[in-house]
Amino acid sequence: MARMNMVQALNSAMDVMLGRDPRVVILGEDVGYFGGVFRVTDGLQRKYGEHRVLDTPIAEGGIIAAAIGLGVNGLKPVAEIQFADYIYPGFDQVVSELARIRYRSASEFHVPVTIRTPCGGGIRGGQTHSQSPEAIFAHVCGIKVVMPSNPYDAKGLLISAIEDEDPVVFFEPKRIYNGPFDGDPHKPAVPWSAHPRGEVPDGHYSVPIGRAEVVREGAEVTVITYGTMVHVAEAAVRTTGIDAEIVDVRTMSPLDSDTLCRSVCKTGRCVVVHEATRFSGYGAELVATVQEQCFWNLEAPIKRVAGWDTPYPHAFEWEYFPGQARIAAALKEVTETE
Amino acid sequence: MTPRSRLHVPSPPARPGQEPDFSYLQLSPAGAVDRPDVSASARDIENLSLELVRVLDDEHRAVGPWDPHLEPPELQVALRHMLLTRLFDDRMQRIQRQGRISFYIKSTGEEAVAVAAAMAMQPGDMLFPSYRQQGLQVVRGRNLVELMCQCLSNTRDMCKGRQMPIMYHFGPGNIFSISGNLGTQFPQAVGWAMAAAIKGEDHIAAGWIGEGSSAEADFHYAMTFAAVYQAPVILNLVNNQWAISTFQGFAGGEHRTFAQRGPGYGIPGIRVDGNDFLAVYAVTQWAAQRARQSAGPTLIEHVTYRAAAHSTSDDPSRYRPKEEWRAWPLGDPITRLKQHLIALGEWSEERHAQLHQELEAHVTACWKEAESYGTLTHGPFLDPLTMFDDVFRDMPPNLQHQREEMRALLEAQRSAAGAEAEPHEAHGTPTRAHEG
Numbered sequence A: 001m002a003r004m005n006m007v008q009a010l011n012s013a014m015d016v017m018l019g020r021d022p023r024v025v026i027l028g029e030d031v032g033y034f035g036g037v038f039r040v041t042d043g044l045q046r047k048y049g050e051h052r053v054l055d056t057p058i059a060e061g062g063i064i065a066a067a068i069g070l071g072v073n074g075l076k077p078v079a080e081i082q083f084a085d086y087i088y089p090g091f092d093q094v095v096s097e098l099a100r101i102r103y104r105s106a107s108e109f110h111v112p113v114t115i116r117t118p119c120g121g122g123i124r125g126g127q128t129h130s131q132s133p134e135a136i137f138a139h140v141c142g143i144k145v146v147m148p149s150n151p152y153d154a155k156g157l158l159i160s161a162i163e164d165e166d167p168v169v170f171f172e173p174k175r176i177y178n179g180p181f182d183g184d185p186h187k188p189a190v191p192w193s194a195h196p197r198g199e200v201p202d203g204h205y206s207v208p209i210g211r212a213e214v215v216r217e218g219a220e221v222t223v224i225t226y227g228t229m230v231h232v233a234e235a236a237v238r239t240t241g242i243d244a245e246i247v248d249v250r251t252m253s254p255l256d257s258d259t260l261c262r263s264v265c266k267t268g269r270c271v272v273v274h275e276a277t278r279f280s281g282y283g284a285e286l287v288a289t290v291q292e293q294c295f296w297n298l299e300a301p302i303k304r305v306a307g308w309d310t311p312y313p314h315a316f317e318w319e320y321f322p323g324q325a326r327i328a329a330a331l332k333e334v335t336e337t338e
Numbered sequence B: 001m002t003p004r005s006r007l008h009v010p011s012p013p014a015r016p017g018q019e020p021d022f023s024y025l026q027l028s029p030a031g032a033v034d035r036p037d038v039s040a041s042a043r044d045i046e047n048l049s050l051e052l053v054r055v056l057d058d059e060h061r062a063v064g065p066w067d068p069h070l071e072p073p074e075l076q077v078a079l080r081h082m083l084l085t086r087l088f089d090d091r092m093q094r095i096q097r098q099g100r101i102s103f104y105i106k107s108t109g110e111e112a113v114a115v116a117a118a119m120a121m122q123p124g125d126m127l128f129p130s131y132r133q134q135g136l137q138v139v140r141g142r143n144l145v146e147l148m149c150q151c152l153s154n155t156r157d158m159c160k161g162r163q164m165p166i167m168y169h170f171g172p173g174n175i176f177s178i179s180g181n182l183g184t185q186f187p188q189a190v191g192w193a194m195a196a197a198i199k200g201e202d203h204i205a206a207g208w209i210g211e212g213s214s215a216e217a218d219f220h221y222a223m224t225f226a227a228v229y230q231a232p233v234i235l236n237l238v239n240n241q242w243a244i245s246t247f248q249g250f251a252g253g254e255h256r257t258f259a260q261r262g263p264g265y266g267i268p269g270i271r272v273d274g275n276d277f278l279a280v281y282a283v284t285q286w287a288a289q290r291a292r293q294s295a296g297p298t299l300i301e302h303v304t305y306r307a308a309a310h311s312t313s314d315d316p317s318r319y320r321p322k323e324e325w326r327a328w329p330l331g332d333p334i335t336r337l338k339q340h341l342i343a344l345g346e347w348s349e350e351r352h353a354q355l356h357q358e359l360e361a362h363v364t365a366c367w368k369e370a371e372s373y374g375t376l377t378h379g380p381f382l383d384p385l386t387m388f389d390d391v392f393r394d395m396p397p398n399l400q401h402q403r404e405e406m407r408a409l410l411e412a413q414r415s416a417a418g419a420e421a422e423p424h425e426a427h428g429t430p431t432r433a434h435e436g
């Protein structure tokens, strides 16, 4: 076991997979010699060579399309898109191609591509370095969508993604690359070394895709969330003193509705939290699923706490960010409903 | 052994610790390249995409057919614009280092690319820049205070706090809103130019794209639409050799010049010394004339060098020799124009030092004023409720509800925090991304 932050854990996942499987190749903007703008691929080109860890032209459509070609020809590409905000030039390749090649060819072709991309705000990145577009991808049939909330899961899930025979879009909440941010920007940063999930095995292991996890047990209400917001929700629960159960979704698609609904059927109340904008956000799917399966157990309307329906503003990122106060207010409202 | 294919991976001529090497650059002597008539067809002037238009020679004289014959007062204005751009950049970088703005991008070494182009065009021509042409704003008369207020996201911010620093826009000055997404502006410039042609107006458009970003499909869209409709547009590709950590070979520059892409689309491509004010001016003037008389678009490759870091989040010593900029064979655009003016007897080191001092003082005064309209950490602050404005012209119900929710939340926080609390609190900047 080692202490790792999320960047190191992701790096370790790729290191392990490059070492074990000669088919694995990494590609993306600045990922090779430089090691990536967030240093996630640091040292991998030096260790595995320029044919395994490729710097690419600046063309997200090209990166994803080339990854598809590499994958169809027997390799296991892991493409980095520098920021989730810059994935859209490759969107057609994801939606019309990556997601459907298995289906349209009746499994004669398949594309084992992983697309890694940092998402989320809180780094003063303004509207082009802060987005959380997971819902847009979860809506597409034929790709798996993952977002870890800690180093242990990040490594285990990335290994699963690389080993998966189907395409995976892997979102990395960059605000928690270095530590479990609880939503309060005034507090000094906390490193992952102080967190139990900062303990990460050096070698190969996996965390299954498609499995949510109860990260805090409780009886009064279920908070369903993922990514950075897991930590913000934990802090909000602590301040309210409400006995909440927190479920980390971890995989947006395919969704582990059993784990979610088991919890909500137990507590009878539910708050859904994500950083992405609210309207047609992933929370809508969560709420619908819970409603369908837990309706007779629900004792209060389900509440959503999400980013406002505007682009992410540079000056007001903390007014925009759905922080502890908004989560706490929702928890109170939902638990106070008779 | 049977021959097998092998993947070619471009490699820059020098990495940290190695000697800078620019021997890959094809240079032409100043004055050596012909200046064809503006109505020449793309096919007949393909040589322009291989050679390098230069006007200023090693003795600081303006030579050859591309000399735009500008009067000394105009050259002095140009020098002033370029120097002001540089001093503004230097100041904003320092201010970022002090933590008073969140981010900055300098254009050091590339001032001529923007300043000469803006001066050679008409004020009514529409400009679609990337994030590294602040010289356009300077030429078009944008008050530095307004640029600084944008970087500060303060009460006078033209973007109302919504954009990262340097993502300016300038409607009255005909400069479009800068996007963080690379390349998008290039085909938009073509569309603007098409509209001018549809409406029968004689304004033209210009766009700027980095050589790295020219790998995006948007570059191809721009070239195709410009060629198909013979749009009155100038397409500027700024080849500053580096795109963050990747050198120009990763955008395809190893095999052909970027200007040579023009002829492939049926568009004249011209390679110009981007650090030679007179050459950039002359080439832009030529392209503008072509566009205005329905001779169609022009692709200009500005051969220059990104002398500073990519941005304040970047550390170039990790991927290129620290002193590489010193070895850049095309020198510094400001020094070169200054030397030319001195050679003409129209300038002196003393006058230059004086101008430097005057502009420094101007930048300082602008900064003082800008700060008085607020910073990210000190009031006055913008009203956070304004974040819901401008998503649409008319605010839809979901945003109205959310704005009320936020208003209640802010009021609750204010009363909880007591009378001494600010309406909008100071925020520290946490982990910074590396990039851009």
Ligand SMILES: Cc1ncc(C[n+]2csc(CCOP(=O)(O)OP(=O)(O)O)c2C)c(N)n1
Pocket: A029, A058, A060, A082, A086, A089, B132, B180, B181, B182, B209, B210, B211, B212, B213, B214, B240, B242, B243, B244, B306, B310, B435, B436
């Ligand atoms: C679509 C998109 N992809 C990636 C990025 C991240 N990024 C910002 S600047 C940059 C390098 C651009 O290099 P170049 O086009 O050569 O322009 P320069 O910065 O050298 O002026 C990258 C990759 C982005 N902003 N937008």
